[in-house]
Amino acid sequence: MSENYRIVLCDxxxxxxxxxxxxxxxxxxxxxxxxxxxGVELLEYLRAEGADLVILDLSMPRFSGLELLDVLKPEFKNLKVLVLTMHKDRDYFQKAMNAGVDGYILKDDAFDDLMGAISSIRFGEQAYSADLQDRLDETVPENPEDPSLDILTRREAQILRMIASGKMNRDIGEVLGISVRTVEFHRANLMEKLRFRNATELVRFAVSRGIV
Structure with missing residues (x-):
């Protein structure tokens, strides 16, 4: 094992x-x-330089994460793959498992589970979000008429409301008792889930849904 465990991020x-x-x-x-x-960038890098672990999103342009998995494990025999995704449903999870991934972590749980998952995988174990099974079994929607809101966790909805009311990341962190970095990560998940590219679109969405 090399002195530094070499990790590639693909998102x-x-x-x-x-x-x-x-x-x-x-x-x-x-x-x-x-x-x-x-995925194209990932394959080019791995073929040129190699790595110990890839942390892989499943929703990306050009190749989806699932398509990449069909290539990664057969071609790079010693490579470990940790999926980090917002996809909670059984179909994605099962397909990833069938492709031989070493771990499957939900982005909602990243700050709680990611570092432990990397450590487990590094030393030959598999790793999954602690409450993945509960999430897979959940029945959903507080608001079935608005699927855009259904995909947000309670914490993400809290942060969305605070962003829309004009609070900065530091203020949000203080109110919720979490770090600024954690706020930034949840904010990035919000942008990805709702397919927005800036805070103005987030605020407009929140106002239109009566969140603020």
């Missing part, structure tokens, strides 16, 4: 990658050696 959202890099590199012995925004 098409730069804010998510930045948050992951900061979290991972705060731990000794771990090094993010590359960031890729799509």
């Amino acid at each position: 098409d959202h730069s804010v998510v990658r930045e948050g992951l890099r900061n979290m991972i590199e705060s731990e000794g012995g771990l090094k993010v050696v590359a960031e890729c925004s799509n």
Whole structure:
């Protein structure tokens, strides 16, 4: 095992990658050696440089994460793959497991579970979100008429409401008792789930839904 455990991030959202890099590199012995925004970049990097672990989103342009899994495990025999995704349903989970991934973590749980998952995978174990089974079994919607809101966790809905009311990340963190970095990560998940690219669109959405 190399002195630094070499990790590649593959997610098409730069804010998510930045948050992951900061979290991972705060731990000794771990090094993010590359960031890729799509599957083509990932394959090019791995074929040229190699890595120990890929942290892979399932929803990306060009190749989906599931399509990539069909290539990664057969071609890179010693590569470990940790899926980090917002997809909670059984179909995605089962397909990823069938493709031989070493772990499956929900983005909602990343700040609680990611570092432990990396450690487990590094030493030959598998890793999953602690409450993944509960999430898969959940029956949903508080508001079945608005599917856009159904995909938000309670914490994400709280943060959306605060963003829309004009609070800054630091203020939100103080109110909720979480770090600014955690707020930034939840904010990035909000943007990805709702397919928005800036805070103005988030605020407009919140106002239109009566969230503020």
